Amino acid sequence: MSVIANEVRRATYFDSIVLMRISRQIATMAGVAEAGLMLGTPANKDILRDAGILGPDGEAAEPGDLILALRAIDAAAGAAAMAEAKRLLDAPRDEAAAATLSVVRTIRSAVRDLPDANLALISVPGHFAVAEARKALALGLHVMIFSDNVALADEVAIKREARERSLLVMGPDCGTAIIGGAPLCFANEVPRGDIGIIGASGTGIQEVSCLIARAGGGISHAIGTGGRDLKAEVGAITTLMAIDALDADPATRHIVLISKPPEAAVARVVLDRVARSAKPFTICFLGASDLTLPANARAAATLKAAADTSMGRVAGHGPAPRLRADRGTLVRGLFAGGTFCSEAQIVFAQAGLPVASNVPVPGASALAGAQEAYVQAHTMIDLGDDEFTRGRPHPMIEPAVRERPLAAALADPTVGAILLDVVLGHGAHPDPAGHLAGLLGGRNGSPLVIASVTGTDADPQPRGAQVEKLAAAGVMVADSNAEAAELAIAVVGRSAR
């Protein structure tokens, strides 16, 4: 005896093609005599009623509801068809759900939704970040604080509280982490591997993890600490706990530490902890000199060198090109990433060249009023600094911040080469190279423009395509930021002041 079965999905919209595919699949199942999958409008209910397949559930459907109605030759065939229909209707949502997070309003609700979660990412205005972090710690969660504008005293307090609970606080102002293969905030798609990274710098972590990935390696975890963790007041609480964590992690073979030079007492504590590990370390304290490292650690002067060293490769670069700038002798660096700005200054300083910056590293000159007045020297500008970003998004998100300084550099006859960084990955602009290409297209080739592209081909903006866009706009693309800086020195010659 034939049976009628109806399934109603309330206020549900599916793509027409999906609806048709499911409808056809059900209609051709064994034992199904007739089937329809339609919105529950009066006109459609008339059709289903006339066909004799509308049951009480279907009769009650609203115009925005979806009705699956079928007639099968017997109850078993009807049940099988309906089960298959439900599976097909749920499939797109299940697939979507697998790639998404639930929407919740409190950390407690989130933990209820995901009882196995052990990390909370806090991204709220700085005034509220500490309170939210405390809630997360109380629920037994490690914390990543993306927010900035958190007072130093609050940072110290929250990190001490976390340490007492054996929980990690990444941040405040932690822009990048990769935990268990999951990129968080501004991070790139890199393969899992055996190299762990601990970094006070988001772009530093991005550059090293991408260089490792492009060299065939992978990342176990990349732990951000926030930019102030190695200050004396904080005492490297997160850095030390991160070393403990990666030291104990069997998947981590080698650990890379990235930071600006810490204060001497903090450096001593950190390096003492490094010395107690059986694992090899690469220490990249950008701009540091006279580091005394333990036997299991090697120093890396640049991010590129850090990546090479961690991979067991000899840090270095290819032969210098024969290109020479045909005008100007100065290099103007316009950076979205503050760490790239610092690294470029270090490369110039190591080459014995004077360099100035709005965010100078030790040994570089300070620029005042960097947007307008450039001294007659190699200048490296951090466009993420407050002066450029007050009330505007960061240049990694909104590359238009670079337009005006780039136009000025292109027009300046003293500039022989322009250095740029392009940062890809989650959170970054969808097409930064396209934006730059639009600004640079049609020029006559002077000054030379040299860029590095931090990213991988697995990123939302595949690196290969971004490099091609830059190359088509006449930009020389170096493999790393450090190499871009070295290339700039090579093309303007070392005679610059």
Add this chain to the structure above:
Amino acid sequence: MTIHVPAAIDGATIIPIRRAGVVAAEFCKSVAHAEVAAVFERSFYLSCGDLFVCVGEPAIGNGPLTLIADMRVARRGLRPGEPARIAENRITIGAMTLACEGCEPWHPPRWPQAATPRVLASARDAIVRRAVTDAPAEGFGRALAHASVPHDAFARVARRRLARLRSWLVESVAAPSAPAIAAVDPVGDLVGLGPGLTPSGDDVIIGALALLDALAQDHTAACTLRANLARAVDHLPAGLTSPLSHCFLRVAAAGHVGERLHAAVSSCITGDLDAAIAVIGDIGHSSGWDMIAGIATALAAFASQPCAADSVMVTSV
């Protein structure tokens, strides 16, 4: 690294809106709260009351209800029911902010001048011929052609309802008053009928409205036909179709259609039927051909008007 962004969107992804259709732009200015109503692979819908707007990737094309953004919708993890807050031309959904300030307004170009009635009649006949081979089995496309035995309950009613729409359009020109026009059933019988996200009958009416709108600039008869059909749509009671589709119908009745339908109708009235079908034939599973069925039906109604009849080959639809 220091990320300096305004506190209210601290940590959010900001996605600029490239282009906004006329209704969608108004939505951004006048609505404060909305919610995600539907999520598809390349687009999602926001709703507030009975108004819907579509936010989508550039590939979906422009439309009066559409905001085009450089985004990959599938990566955003949106889910129906998520709240959206709209303020100062920005739409915030969770950690994502869609920035509408400075976006380019989109509206379709003017309709081209229509070809002669004879060319229009030829176009209509060509549509019918193409429907035999090209239209999907579902929807109204095949019903145009009388080419096959109705294979299901929908097909059995589809032909009759298209014919009733055509008859009603013709007769509405002579109807004594607006209420009389609004009271008739043929439009209401089509609305909400058939498969799809926008039921096929709704797409038929949208196609017919677009065609008559295009001809209305040159032909008084088309102007009257269009006004009558739009009035009938305006008078439709709620609940005949899904809220989302009803929104599309109202907007079409107000004279706003999407880029692809506009291009298809423009090609059709200038005699390039192949181009018309190429532009919209693949919209949805059957939506494109449902619109084409509406275009053909409206062409037939127009052809029966005295101003066009003398020079038109009559083909029943």
